[in-house]
Amino acid sequence: MLMIKNDRLSAAVRYSVPFVLVPCLAVLGALVLDESRHLLVSLIAAALALLLFAAGFDKKKIGTRRMVICAVMTALAFAGRFIPFLNPITAMAIITGIYMGSEAGFLVGSLSALLSNFYFGQGPWTVFQMLAWGLIGFFAGALSKPLKSNTVFLLIYGALCGVLYSFIMDIWTVLWYNRGFSWGLYAGAIVSAIPYTASYVFSNVLFLFFLFKPFGVKLERIKTKYGI
Amino acid sequence: MKTLESSNPIVLFFFFLYVTALSMFISFPFLIIISLFGAMAYYYSSPAPKKGSFTVFVWVLFLVLSAANPLISHKGETILLFINNRPITLESFYFGLNSSAMIVSALYWFRTLTVVLTSDKLIYLTSFLSKNLSLIISMSVRFVPMFGRQRKKIKETQLAMGLYNDDSIVDDIRSNIRVFSILITWALENGITAADSMEARGFSLGKRSCMRQKRIDIFDIMLIILMSALFGITLAGRLFGGMSHSFYPRLSISFNGIKDTAALLSFALLAFLPVILKAEVSLRWHLLKQRV
Numbered sequence: 001m002l003m004i005k006n007d008r009l010s011a012a013v014r015y016s017v018p019f020v021l022v023p024c025l026a027v028l029g030a031l032v033l034d035e036s037r038h039l040l041v042s043l044i045a046a047a048l049a050l051l052l053f054a055a056g057f058d059k060k061k062i063g064t065r066r067m068v069i070c071a072v073m074t075a076l077a078f079a080g081r082f083i084p085f086l087n088p089i090t091a092m093a094i095i096t097g098i099y100m101g102s103e104a105g106f107l108v109g110s111l112s113a114l115l116s117n118f119y120f121g122q123g124p125w126t127v128f129q130m131l132a133w134g135l136i137g138f139f140a141g142a143l144s145k146p147l148k149s150n151t152v153f154l155l156i157y158g159a160l161c162g163v164l165y166s167f168i169m170d171i172w173t174v175l176w177y178n179r180g181f182s183w184g185l186y187a188g189a190i191v192s193a194i195p196y197t198a199s200y201v202f203s204n205v206l207f208l209f210f211l212f213k214p215f216g217v218k219l220e221r222i223k224t225k226y227g228i
Numbered sequence: 229m230k231t232l233e234s235s236n237p238i239v240l241f242f243f244f245l246y247v248t249a250l251s252m253f254i255s256f257p258f259l260i261i262i263s264l265f266g267a268m269a270y271y272y273s274s275p276a277p278k279k280g281s282f283t284v285f286v287w288v289l290f291l292v293l294s295a296a297n298p299l300i301s302h303k304g305e306t307i308l309l310f311i312n313n314r315p316i317t318l319e320s321f322y323f324g325l326n327s328s329a330m331i332v333s334a335l336y337w338f339r340t341l342t343v344v345l346t347s348d349k350l351i352y353l354t355s356f357l358s359k360n361l362s363l364i365i366s367m368s369v370r371f372v373p374m375f376g377r378q379r380k381k382i383k384e385t386q387l388a389m390g391l392y393n394d395d396s397i398v399d400d401i402r403s404n405i406r407v408f409s410i411l412i413t414w415a416l417e418n419g420i421t422a423a424d425s426m427e428a429r430g431f432s433l434g435k436r437s438c439m440r441q442k443r444i445d446i447f448d449i450m451l452i453i454l455m456s457a458l459f460g461i462t463l464a465g466r467l468f469g470g471m472s473h474s475f476y477p478r479l480s481i482s483f484n485g486i487k488d489t490a491a492l493l494s495f496a497l498l499a500f501l502p503v504i505l506k507a508e509v510s511l512r513w514h515l516l517k518q519r520v
Contacts, residue, residue: 040253054358064431068423071364072415075371107364115368118347123338124252177293177327179255184300214409222416 013055017048039175046127053106053134065228069219070096070104070111077112081120085199089113090161091207093133094154097140098147099219105137128172136161148216151209158208162200166193229447231509232502233274236448237349239455244341246459247499251333254462256471257481259495260329266499267336273506276343290332297324303476323475348441355438362438367422375415382410458498465491 025041025048077092089112097105110130117126140147140157147154170189171181178185190197222228232240251263272279297320299311304319347369355362391403465471470488473481497504 054361063423064427065420065423067360067364068367068419068426069416071367072371072419074364074368075375076412076415078368079372079375111364111368115365118342118345118350121335121339122342122345123334124248176252177297177331179327182301185296188296188300215412218412218416222420226420 009055011055013051017052017055021048039179042172042175043124043127046131049131050110050127050134053110053138063228065226066100066104069100069222069228070107073100073104073108074111074115077108078116081112081116086203086206087200088203088207088211089116089133090136090165090200090204091158091211093137094140094147094158094161094204094208095212095215095219097137097142098144099216099223100141101144102138102141105141106134107137109133109135109137124176125169125172128169132165132168136165151212154208154212155205158204159201162202162204163197166190166197166200169193229505229508229512231506232451233344235451236442236444237345237352238444239448239451240345240349241353242452242455243498243501244337244345246455248334248337250459250462250495250498251330251337254466254471255326255330256466256473257326257329258483258492259462259471260326260333262492262496263499264329264333264336266496266503267333267340269500269503271336271340273503274340274343276339282339286332286335289335290328293328293331294321294324297321297327305477319475319477319479322479326475352440352442355440359436359438371415375411378414379407379411382407382414455498455501458494461494462491462498465494 022045025045028041073092073096077089080088080092089109092112093105093109096108110133113129113133114126117123117129143157147157167190170186170193173189173193174181174185232243247263247266251260251267276282298316301320301323302315302317304317304323306318307315308318308321309316347365351362351366351369354365386403386407391406465487468487470484470491473479
């Protein structure tokens with residue numbers, strides 16, 4: 001939405017990442033590098049995707065008020081991660097995505113991952129968490145109409161996001177440990193992550209069920225009151 | 229000289245980029261051992277909180293991960309024993325040991341990064357990518373303690389109004405929900421007020437600059453050049469076929485003399501750089517105190 005202000009820099013990123021860098025990386029990863037470099041390729045691809053989002057947001061100019069609301073939602077998601085065993089970041093990213101648009105959802109998801117990891121441990125997984133939570137918020141914004149009108153669909157989306165988030169992070173765990181993908185290890189990782197997956201699904205459904213309506217009312221009120 | 233933490237954040241960024249990239253993507257056993265010791269030296273000399281519990285967590289994880297690989301992967305030709313008619317091989321055990329040492333060293337590096345890279349340094353670093361991004365980060369970081377204080381105020385007001393009753397759990401939960409709801413409304417309204425006052429001061433007019441409290445001095449530049457050179461030597465050692473090893477079907481580590489020694493030495497210097505700088509600074513401080 002407002003990430004990279006410099007026009008030339010953002011244009012360079014916008015065109016070079018999807019048309020030059022990612023194809024080069026894919027071809028290089030498939031032909032030149034062997035299996036043990038999949039970790040590197042995936043890490044670079046995720047970082048490039050984040051950069052692309054940062055550059056793409058520049059096109060629409062959205063005011064200061066929206067930006068500050070994003071900061072507020074990020075702070076709430078970040079503070080909510082201190083609740084033991086539960087994780088409200090997905091729910092907050094979805095709520096922001098639905099009510100404030102895809103870009104705000106992406107921003108809140110990815111920034112709360114980045115910031116909260118300063119307390120929960122930064123690592124190479126931060127890039128994947130940022131991308132995963134950002135995309136969850138982004139798609140919630142894209143699907144905002146059906147999600148807003150149908151609570152069952154919303155809860156299913158939340159549960160699905162929890163499962164997919166866990167599965168995507170497990171791919172990364174396997175790549176990191178084994179330097180190459182292995183179905184046996186992946187199955188092992190999924191099984192060992194069942195408590196986490198369950199906690200993600202549970203907290204997504206719980207937070208969406210309890211917070212979606214009140215947050216929606218408050219955000220809609222702010223939107224009509226101040227005309228954001 | 230000064231320590232890595234008191235140098236410019238860019239130096240810190242390059243240091244962690246180089247050292248984690250090398251130890252994650254070159255899985256040469258000797259390099260991982262050096263990386264592990266360097267990371268541990270840096271971590272235990274840093275002012276990290278809860279060092280004991282982190283140590284326990286990391287080494288339990290190490291044991292679990294190194295035990296996991298031989299149970300799942302059955303490649304390798306030296307068979308140690310059979311469990312459920314599946315062979316447990318020595319090579320797969322070595323591979324698991326190597327991978328988990330790499331993961332543990334990366335955990336140590338990143339834990340130290342979390343301690344050393346404070347939010348002001350993060351804001352400084354992101355301001356090069358985008359000034360708005362660093363503004364949002366700084367606002368969010370500020371909002372968290374602010375919301376905590378406001379929550380306390382709201383709760384006290386509600387108490388004073390007599391709406392709380394600590395005797396019943398249902399009442400307690402309901403009043404906490406009430407406080408949370410008030411807090412959210414307040415936070416959003418407060419955000420709008422902040423945005424309006426930013427606008428009134430000309431926030432969205434013209435090109436924005438960003439206050440950078442930290443300057444780059446000649447020592448920072450020298451450190452960046454030194455670290456890049458060490459990184460380059462190690463990477464070149466790997467790219468030109470050095471430090472080659474394989475676990476399957478049989479463990480083979482080839483160590484060909486001067487090339488690998490140079491690469492490993494420069495990596496060791498890179499990994500121990502923060503501790504060396506710290507030792508130099510504290511030694512100089514000690515000498516200065518003695519002279520007084």
